[in-house]
Amino acid sequence: MTDLVDLTIADAGGRLRRGEISSAELTEETLSRIAATEDRIHAYVHIYGDEARAAATERDRERASGHWRGPLHGIPVAIKDLLATADAPTEAGSAALKGTRTGYDAAVVERLRAAGAVIVGKTVTHELAYGVNTPPTRNPWGSDHYPGGSSAGSGAALAARSAFGAIGTDTGGSIREPASLNGVVGLKPTFGRVSRHGVFPLSSSLDHVGPMTRSVQDCALLLGAIAGYDPRDGGSIDEPVPDYMRGIGAGFQGLRIGVERDYFFGKSVTEPVRAAVEAVIGELAEAGAEVIDVCIPELPAMSPVGLTILLAEASAAHHSLLTERGGKLDQQTRIMLELGELVPGTHYVNAVRARSMLKEIARRTFQAHGLDMLLSPTLPSPTVAMDALGVPDENGEDPLTTAINLAFPANVTGLPALTIPCGFSPDGFPIGVQLTGRPFDEGTLFRAALAYERNHDWIDRSPAGLT
């Protein structure tokens, strides 16, 4: 018999709606799973116990009276501790922000509560989402292994079955890296698709908020609940939100999928990742998609452009934090903020100009080949043991610090990018494949991803020995 915590959002939502289970039961099971796993996984920084139980009871009462809020009604979810919540501290993973209370909900939290979701906790993030310090979170697939970041807790909670869905943020891969390393689905939506109001900023032109889930369908459901224009976010774009479930089952037929090999399959990509992603490409071609080799020689500029923008914008956003509470920051984070102060203005302006060129190059590539998406490895390597983190490989590179090279193109261009599980390494750690789409065309990414997911049992596998 399936444990309740193993259900997807779609399955649990159906059972809730039919009255076969209650939100109170789902929430209690989730809180029990949190209690059983947190001493090893450390996914959460704040757990909503009684608040979650009360919200679940209210959702059950609503359902009994005929008020159904939609597919997230009564579903336990987790929020990255970078998003403001009125009823709990928001510390952004930093001792310098210990005990900070915003007194209001981030836009995404407002939308989740309005959609009926039950928030069970706030998840661990790297400090300020910068991704350079080492939080206590561990990977459920190997509790001495790295969970990725900066949305480390959100990825680990999903793999540990201690949340049905989670919210992450992504400035240079911070949704997609932990999703891939923990064997779950993660979407960095198009820039402007999801409001960042109430989200602790890192880099205002690169920051994105997005859904993380265990299945593609759940990811579509969660995006549908949180997407939409919000004038409180200066980067929000007033583009209609489609019904992401419409056409999601249409399959691969007719899709045109670009594969760029020089950059995305470079020497840092490890053999297990290369083999798993090549298998996906072969499968798509066999199933009716058209796979097209493309060449984008400007891709190596993506990371220098993204990093220059990130450094300058983060330091501009956090100048006061650095000057007033710099001593409480982790040294690695502080050095990044100091570094950003020293980036010349000309470098920043040139990076912004180069970014608009890169965006245009991406547009031309999609147009010239009639592409629906680009396909690439999400990361160069599966996870590594904590004590191997930062240790160079035979190329002199740390595969996980070069991960930003595969992630940054979607942040720099603002294009939507989805990672889904596509296999396991010989030693049993998850591998992800990344689909990068046209602006605001998340629906086509979901369609391709679901067609692939249905042919495999990756999402049915769960880490052993958690309880």
Added chain:
Amino acid sequence: MAYLPPSNADPIPTDLIVSLGKALGLSIPAEDLEALSAALRDQLASGGSIELLHPEDTSPLAPFDPRWHD
């Protein structure tokens, strides 16, 4: 420093970093100086790969919209 590809450029003298920091209102802890010096060298060197794209060809240099959005 994580993320930054190492370069072969000359190191940035730490006393220069201290002076720049002071001028910017920062008091940079001594323990940060060595790593910051290397990171600044690598970051400044990365500007070269951006210039390869010829960003000077883009116009406008910095977009500006004078409309009022009430």
